[in-house]
Amino acid sequence: MKALVYHGLGKKALEDRAKPDLRAPGDAIVKVTKTTICGTDLHILRGDVATCAPGRVLGHEGVGVVDSVGAGVNAFRPAERVLISCISACGKCEYCRRGMYSHCRTGGWILGNAIDGTQAEYVRIPHADTSLYPIPPGADEEDFVMLSDILPTGFECGVLNGRIEPGATVVIVGAGPIGLAALLTAQFYSPSEIIMVDLDDHRLEVARRFGATRTINSKDGRTAEKVRAITAGRGVDTAIEAVGVPATFLLCEELVAPGGIIANIGVHGTKVDLHLERLWSANITITTRLVDTVSTPMLLKTVQSKKIDPKPLITHRFRLDEILDAYDTFECAAGTGALKVIVEA
């Protein structure tokens, strides 16, 4: 089968690999029909994710058709259409029982990280019963690809951790697919302001279409001043970091109002300064989270009922044999206007 393989800092190749086999009774082999590329895959290629070793097939998002199941799998049968969660969960360990699937003792974010991932024709899914979701008849497969990672991530790490309430003021730094997913799902709670910050005017334009009340291009370094002007000098109740570089976390430290929350989503590869000399008295909360995907069943219903429409996040489509072009397009988003690229296997 064809697979996109990571080969260390900045290196990747499309290669022929053996089709994966069932290894444990709880495994399923899924024939991938559609996958995509995540900002986190770019972090891996930049060397920010130490757990991902060279030789790994990348990808942690996708939909497909069950090819075969181990003897211990009860919930799925071959030929069923399934959504692959970016988080694998045994459902039984202490963390899973607490709903913290991201830290499952034998799962968590392992796909395209500690085990081979979805940017391939086939993928082995451990703990299939609790890591796959059935795709309802008639549902749009492409929309469901947005449920593997970006919608639960934006919602859980940004909106839920950020405790967004009706009337609240929110800033989301980073208008990539994750920031936009936070923007879409923040609107469940009717905040009064959702200010999107990015360096890319095209993405900010998309953010306005997705419901941002204001957008700020942070190129000029005057974002904090502008946010204070919008919020009567206070700053925001919730500052969501959806980039993963020191500058944007530092910006959130400047933007948060007394009593507010900084909800970090970004994957960080380097240390970031925490300005406690300013923040110690500001009653703020800082949250971090690896997406648990506990909200997937709920989000699935909101997508199916068209309460939220993730379709406009999809800007480009490629075949698996064109995945290197798909990476180039996704990486050069400022020039290509790319958000999520669908890769069809």
Ligand SMILES: NC(=O)c1ccc[n+]([C@@H]2O[C@H](COP(=O)([O-])OP(=O)(O)OC[C@H]3O[C@@H](n4cnc5c(N)ncnc54)[C@H](O)[C@@H]3O)[C@@H](O)[C@H]2O)c1
């Ligand atoms: N916590 C989790 O479980 C989890 C899950 C998935 C993704 N992530 C992370 O979320 C982050 C966002 O993912 P994505 O797919 O949207 O990435 P992306 O790279 O597509 O988007 C990042 C956006 O940030 C903008 N940006 C970059 N530098 C900036 C700056 N200095 N100021 C303002 N904006 C800036 C870019 O223009 C871009 O629009 C990544 O770090 C990704 O690894 C975390």
Ligand SMILES: [Zn+2]
């Ligand atoms: Zn991801």
Ligand SMILES: [Zn+2]
């Ligand atoms: Zn577990």
